[in-house]
Amino acid sequence: RDVGLLRKRVLIYLLAVFSVTWIYEFAILYPAWKEIRSIAALPIAAVMFFPALSVLFTRLVTREGFGDSYIDPRFRRGKRRFYLAAWFLPSVLTLIGVCIYFLVFKDNFSPDMEYYVGVLKDQGADYAPEVAERMVISTSVAGFFLAPLLNILTCFGEEWGWRAYLLPKLRSLFGLKKAMIASGVIWGLWHLPITIMGHNYGLSYTGYPVTGILAMCVFCTVIGVFFAWLFVRTGSVFPSVLAHGALNGFASFGIYFTRDGGNPFIGPSVTGILSGLPFIICAVIAWRLLSKDETQAEELPEKRGITARGEGGPQRRETQEGR
Secondary structure: OHHHHHHHHHHHHHHHHHHHHHHHHHHHHHHHHHHHOOHHHOOHHHHHHHHHHHHHHHHHHOOOOOOOOOOOOOOOOOOHHHHHHHHHHHHHHHHHHHHHHHHHOHHHEOOOOHHHHHHHHHOOOOOOHHHHHHHHHHHHHHHHHHHHHHOHHHHHHHHHHHHHHHHHHHHHHHOHHHHHHHHHHHHHHHOHHHHHOOOOOOOOOOOOOHHHHHHHHHHHHHHHHHHHHHHHHHOOOHHHHHHHHHHHHHOOHHHHHEOOOOEOOOEOOOOOOOOOHHHHHHHHHHHHHHHHOHHHOOOOHHHHOOHHHOOOOOOOOOOOOOO
16 A cells, blocks of 8 residues: 555646646747747746645645655754855866866867857847856856855745655655665756757767757766756755755856867766766765665655655665664
8 A cells, every 4th residue: 555655646747747748838838939940038947846835746746745755854954065065066066077178178278269259149149258267157146156046936836846755755665775766867858858959968979859958868867867866865855955046057067168169079068978088087986885784874754654644665764863
């Protein structure tokens, strides 16, 4: 009964989040995109709230309640280092990845931001290179420190769905390792409509759009492992929210300093295999930390076996100490 209820909630959540997202993107965004062929001009940020709305829907429909919502920040001694990692590590890893890319592709480095200045001119903003450089540096510095906070609402919309709802339930059903992989692939597939419209990978690559869809699944799985580590070790959704915001605010930093915009599958954006290498290493470390001794991680309610709510199974109970 407990397993069946878990599966039911997972299924309802997935049906809800995929239905509302894909209907919005295919029925509303896609026709507009076919006219203008520019995803940047579309209101895609709205979809980031759909996972959270789907959580609300699922919890209400299945009478699950909100006792294990993971919205307690848990900003206490022993947890604060995870907040620091969430706030700054994505930007630091991005910078390292950009450096790796330009060490390999030295000829594509443009201190005058040739590509970015060209984009501005195409948009009717004719800035001198030094002016554009000051703009990029000032906004990047501000983004480094403020992006997690500025993006907190939209990123909460996603993380409350993927990390704080889907991941714990998949973990209870399949174990943490399989849960991280499955939730990452699902998260990537959720992006399918906007990936078709050019999000992250553009339109002119070999194997479009299948290659981009597969790459997005890999990217989301890698990033998802890091976010899962933050979430599991703290028992709160907010570290992964902040990390998501930091990533979104700094992901394209390296593109500003290219001559041709780079290659989304290689770099210098975080989606590239070369510039994304620091994130891959980070994900491997996070994976091993969680796998080596999962009992050191904060046990999630589903993992404790809260049979009183008819969920989680007859697993050993943990105390509430430290929560």
